[in-house]
Amino acid sequence: MLGIAIAATVAAVITVPAAGLLGYRQLRRTAHAKRLRITSPHGIEESGFVRIGGIDQWVTIRGEDRRNPVILELHGGPGASNLIFASRTRAWERHFTVVRWDMRGAGKTFARGGPDGQGAMSLPRLERDALEVTQHIRARLGVDKVVLLGCSFGSFVGLRLARNHPELYCAYVGTDQNINAGGRDHTAYRALLDRLGAADKRKELAAVTTMGADRTAWGVEDWSRYNKHSVGSDPLTFDTIKTVVVGSLLSSPLHSLRELPAYTKAMSFSERVAPESSTIDEWAEGTTFAIPFFIFQGERDVITPPEPVRRFFDDVTAPVKNLALIQDASHFASFRHPDRFLDLMLTKVRPLLTGQPITW
Incomplete structure (x- = not known):
């Protein structure tokens, strides 16, 4: 739901003289490529297209030890691949095998088929795709269950999978967690009005x-406008988009220069799914989970505020549950502070999966 805001920031950044930008990009890409190399004897580093839901979809599997717990990451957007953050999250791969999947309408999957090659775009379709990806991972890595990591828009899909398929997943972790209440909660909307009023942004x-x-009455253009103002009205969120998201995109060694326009076009294309999410009522869909349940949220997130998340979390019944707020973080908390997020994964989640004390 942040596609327009990210695309606008990319456009502003690339007004830097081309020669200077390209030179800087090459230096960063070279350094990141060196950092991403996996040379450990039990490591895995695979990427390629897998036939999922009738189309070719990009799946990347990375980790220093195949014996580690496996994470399936569900990215946000919609349409915003997390593959650009690989160098920022390199340390995660020492303790987990991380699977990143470019959903239909996102990243390399979108670039492969273009707008006409994405097939049906809906939340149920993304959920079915995620189940197919899960089965692919289980077979490829020889594991019974994987950890679900739902990020932002991907957390809608993640919660449904965690509720309905505990036989496939050993824990659910949400970050930038979306919690909708069927249109009843207006926390983020009211906060945006307050910020715009305080800044005397009368037109906005x-x-x-x-x-x-009432988000259920919004169209795609309304969603785009709302998120653009949300990002622009909060300095921490805007700085995160500019330095973490756009900075990662421009310096990613896993993306060629020709792929960058497709990245932002994918988000604009996938925004058609956003209005569908506004009718979700997470309480009606269920607060009982048969697997451990974790949420690690940015303390200052204005896109998916902690308040509704905490209200839902308090009503959740699960074998184990934990909620932690990441300080000095807005949306994209796990990528602004990947070290703090990893610490939470190692102290709260991994011991439950391995039955072993933390090793650094």
Whole structure:
């Protein structure tokens, strides 16, 4: 749901003179490529297209030891691949095998087939795709269950999988967690109005006020406008988009220069799925989970605020549950502070999976 805001930031950044930008990009890509090499004897480093849901979808598997627990990451957006963050999360791969999947309408999957090659775009379709990817991972890595990591928009899919398929997953971890209440919760909307009012942004305030608080009545353009104002009205979120998201995109050694336009086009294309999420009521879908349940959220997240997350978390019944707030973090908390996120994964999640004390 942040596609327009990210695309606008990319456009602003690339106004830097081309020669200087390309030179800087090459230096960063070279350094990141060196850091990403996996040479350990039990390691795995695979990437390629897998036939999922009738189309070719990009799947990357990385880790220093195949014996480690496996994480399936469900990225956000919609349409915003997390593959660009590989160098930022390199340390995760010492303790987990990390599977990153470019969903239909995202990243390399979108670049492969283009707008006409993505097939049906809906939340149920993404959920079915995720189940196929899960089965592919289980077969490829020889594991019974994997950890679900739901990020932002991907957390809608993640919660449904965690509720309905405990036989496939050993834990659920949500970050930038979306919690919708069937249109009843207006926490983020009211906070945006307050920020715009305090900054005397009268034009923007009028536009958001006209949209109204009922997200179920919004169209795709309304979602784009709302998220653009949300990012622009919060300095920490804007800085995160600029330095963490756009910085990672421009310096990713896993993406060629020709792939960069497709990355932002994918987000614009996939925004058509966003309105579908507004009708979800997580309480109605269920607060009982048969697997350990964790949420690690940015303390200052204005896109998916901690308040609704905490209300849902308090109502969750699970074998084990834990909620932690990451300080000095807004949206994209796990990528702004990947070391803090890893510490939470190692102290809260991994011991449950291995039955062993933490080893660094």
